[in-house]
């Protein structure tokens with residue numbers, strides 16, 4: 001069964017993907033047709049992968065390809081400490097740092113690569129300098145398929161090597177990095193390389209599994225809010241669609257409100273939302289410690305605005321100080337997220353102070369990637385060890401007086 005795609009803006013229907021994955025009439029992103037008749041498969045979850053357990057939500061993917069690396073099924077951790085401290089009924093963290101390449105991207109990569117193989121493409125590719133590049137490289141390696149990763153020319157070695165280690169073809173590209181997004185998809189499609197960029201329809205589909213898992217982990221309940229760090233817009237679109245499908249399939253009665261959070265130093269979506277605009281504008285001079293969500297002109301920005309309006313959620317921004325504070329606070333609960341990942345907690349704190357979130361609310365924060373992905377952020381914290389002479393050990397390890 002082939003996939004029907006629908007324009008998120010003008011509702012134009014496409015029987016197949018367009019070469020750019022966007023609407024040829026209005027240039028806005030396409031989305032897979034809503035699944036309205038599916039249930040979650042039963043069986044031993046330890047023997048399943050996400051595409052197996054949720055296969056009925058993927059009627060257009062042939063999952064008979066052996067490329068799973070154990071993505072998904074990440075923990076949903078309730079923080080009693082933060083529930084009390086923030087004064088809210090339930091504060092949960094969906095720890096996406098537990099994925100095979102330590103970020104949520106793996107969920108969208110497996111659906112994207114599966115699609116590429118189903119369509120008979122000889123290779124895959126992506127444009128990224130961070131989490132998505134590592135993810136596509138890893139799955140390219142597992143699938144034994146030609147993999148091209150396009151990165152910015154000035155990428156630091158520290159970022160390049162964790163991508164290169166998987167053996168993909170890494171290409172530093174000189175010129176307008178923004179233009180690469182569309183050029184790569186189009187050139188790739190014409191030449192046998194399926195580019196799985198940030199918000200390509202089959203990547204977005206993978207992120208639905210975050211919604212399905214939250215639903216199962218809350219014992220078939222759904223939270224009041226889900227807060228999602230937002231850059232290109234792929235992750236938040238997938239999560240929202242997952243909840244929309246659970247509702248359309250009659251498995252839930254309502255969907256949670258979705259909150260998009262961006263870093264104040266690069267907040268094209270939150271700014272447009274604040275100003276009541278229907279379209280994003282390119283954010284000038286982006287600068288934030290949350291590099292992983294620093295996208296000045298997100299390709300799904302307009303769609304995130306439309307989606308939030310329909311869903312009833314909001315878009316907010318948090319500054320770097322709030323991000324650093326949230327990173328430390330979350331680490332003190334045992335979860336170490338990269339700066340972009342903890343914007344969700346920073347937003348939670350802010351929105352409770354502003355009385356948007358109330359005492360009775362249950363809120364899930366998406367922690368998008370591991371803190372080990374970006375250790376330079378540790379310099380922002382006051383982290384010191386004390387030094388003692390071994391003979392004085394008893395001064396440190398002693399009975400309470």
Ligand SMILES: [Zn+2]
Pocket residue numbers: 007008009010011012023024025026027028
């Ligand atoms: Zn359109």
